[in-house]
Amino acid sequence: MNHVFPRHSKSLPPMGHAGDGVYLVDTNGKSYIDGSGGAAVSCLGHSDPDVINAIKDQLDAMAFAHTSFLSSQPAEKLADKLIEHAPKGLDRVYFVSGGSEAVEAALKLARQYFVETGQPERSKIIARRQSYHGNTLGALAVGGNEWRRAPFAPLLMDVSHISPCYAYRGQHEGESEAEFGLRMANELETEILRLGTDNVMAFVAEPVVGATLGAVPAADGYFARVREICDQHGVLLILDEVMCGMGRTGTLFASEHDKISPDICTIAKGLGAGYQPVGAMLCSAKIYDAIEQGSGFFQHGHTYVGHPTACAAGLAVLEKLTSGLVDGVSAKGKMLQDMLRSVLGQHANVGDIRGRGLFVGVEFVKDRDTKACLDPEMKFNAKLKKAAFAHGLICYPMGGTIDGVQGDHVLLAPPFISTQDHLGEIVQKLTLAVGSVTVDLGL
Numbered sequence: 082m083n084h085v086f087p088r089h090s091k092s093l094p095p096m097g098h099a100g101d102g103v104y105l106v107d108t109n110g111k112s113y114i115d116g117s118g119g120a121a122v123s124c125l126g127h128s129d130p131d132v133i134n135a136i137k138d139q140l141d142a143m144a145f146a147h148t149s150f151l152s153s154q155p156a157e158k159l160a161d162k163l164i165e166h167a168p169k170g171l172d173r174v175y176f177v178s179g180g181s182e183a184v185e186a187a188l189k190l191a192r193q194y195f196v197e198t199g200q201p202e203r204s205k206i207i208a209r210r211q212s213y214h215g216n217t218l219g220a221l222a223v224g225g226n227e228w229r230r231a232p233f234a235p236l237l238m239d240v241s242h243i244s245p246c247y248a249y250r251g252q253h254e255g256e257s258e259a260e261f262g263l264r265m266a267n268e269l270e271t272e273i274l275r276l277g278t279d280n281v282m283a284f285v286a287e288p289v290v291g292a293t294l295g296a297v298p299a300a301d302g303y304f305a306r307v308r309e310i311c312d313q314h315g316v317l318l319i320l321d322e323v324m325c326g327m328g329r330t331g332t333l334f335a336s337e338h339d340k341i342s343p344d345i346c347t348i349a350k351g352l353g354a355g356y357q358p359v360g361a362m363l364c365s366a367k368i369y370d371a372i373e374q375g376s377g378f379f380q381h382g383h384t385y386v387g388h389p390t391a392c393a394a395g396l397a398v399l400e401k402l403t404s405g406l407v408d409g410v411s412a413k414g415k416m417l418q419d420m421l422r423s424v425l426g427q428h429a430n431v432g433d434i435r436g437r438g439l440f441v442g443v444e445f446v447k448d449r450d451t452k453a454c455l456d457p458e459m460k461f462n463a464k465l466k467k468a469a470f471a472h473g474l475i476c477y478p479m480g481g482t483i484d485g486v487q488g489d490h491v492l493l494a495p496p497f498i499s500t501q502d503h504l505g506e507i508v509q510k511l512t513l514a515v516g517s518v519t520v521d522l523g524l
């Protein structure tokens with residue numbers, strides 16, 4: 082009776098039974114507060130009646146139609162609403178079923194744009210170390226998450242990786258935030274010049290780095306300079322907002338904070354909020370027009386692109402996000418960071434508490450002064466995940482924060498519907514878990 086191929090064959094999860102607001106309940110009746118929305122997915126919790134009804138209504142009307150034959154009302158409406166709220170210049174939406182698919186579509190569209198506009202020599206991609214853009218081969222190649230890449234390295238296309246804008250470890254003593262941001266952004270220009278301006282196709286980055294670094298926003302000014310460099314060298318800017326977008330950082334699109342528009346943007350996770358697998362790739366009118374006036378055909382596609390039921394869910398989610406819910410995210414995020422600081426801020430093994438909106442990371446260290454990492458052999462992050470789960474908390478710890486091997490952090494991304502009490506419960510359970518793991522490890 083056990084034919085599901087699980088994530089980890091040696092540690093099987095309990096069986097989920099129900100979703101109830103910010104809680105998930107297993108078949109033994111144990112409930113877990115969802116402190117990370119799974120992996121920054123469940124922004125509306127697990128039992129939103131409006132989204133559930135929108136899905137049911139769409140299933141009654143038309144469950145699926147292949148987009149080579151019919152478009153659908155939910156896809157059209159969702160695209161309109163996304164563009165209404167998207168950064169200036171973005172004009173078209175290509176719907177897919179998740180984040181990796183959105184990134185693959187972005188990469189192929191960038192390439193096709195240059196083929197169609199007579200610049201076929203542009204094929205090089207620059208991205209950043211310690212980033213994650215998905216697990217399909219193209220997205221994995223672009224990502225800079227070393228342990229995820231390692232076994233598949235021989236299969237991955239050649240991508241340049243520059244430094245992430247990671248202030249806790251990258252900012253020099255005496256360097257201002259603006260100077261740091263500028264120094265990091267200028268690495269992009271150095272790499273473009275090294276590869277040859279006419280050969281570079283795109284720069285890909287997460288506006289706020291999620292799972293790999295643990296909620297690290299860029300320094301103010303970083304993305305403005307990146308935009309400037311891309312414009313100067315004719316390079317497309319692809320912002321991956323699969324994790325940090327859709328209100329997670331306090332604005333519907335994370336790049337709003339940086340006051341720039343990408344040429345291509347990817348979203349997923351919070352768009353379907355877990356109710357349906359849906360993602361999207363948004364592109365500028367300039368890119369779309371090049372295809373329309375060229376071949377007229379984006380040479381891409383999957384069976385489920387623009388799935389009507391998935392889009393109906395996305396539309397119902399987006400209606401909620403844009404009717405005031407996202408407006409509360411920054412204040413709730415501050416509350417969460419304040420609570421974390423008050424109980425864990427002085428903990429001997431907590432090096433940094435950071436994030437933006439309800440996207441918060443805690444980085445753990447052996448020594449706060451030297452920022453020395455915990456021994457990876459201790460498997461602090463795996464132990465923390467287990468201990469938190471035992472205490473009834475779902476959170477997202479990860480190791481290899483610094484280089485794929487060294488470093489431990491935990492990512493918190495609670496639902497936007499979380500109350501002060503819920504945030505307090507998350508912090509209290511996390512603190513208990515940190516306490517039990519540090520005692521077990523003799524720290």
Ligand code: PLP
Nearest residue numbers: 179180181213214215291323324
């Ligand atoms: N891009 C980013 C920034 C992500 O965080 C993720 C997933 O965590 C992906 C892409 C891949 O998304 P998916 O797992 O839906 O394929």
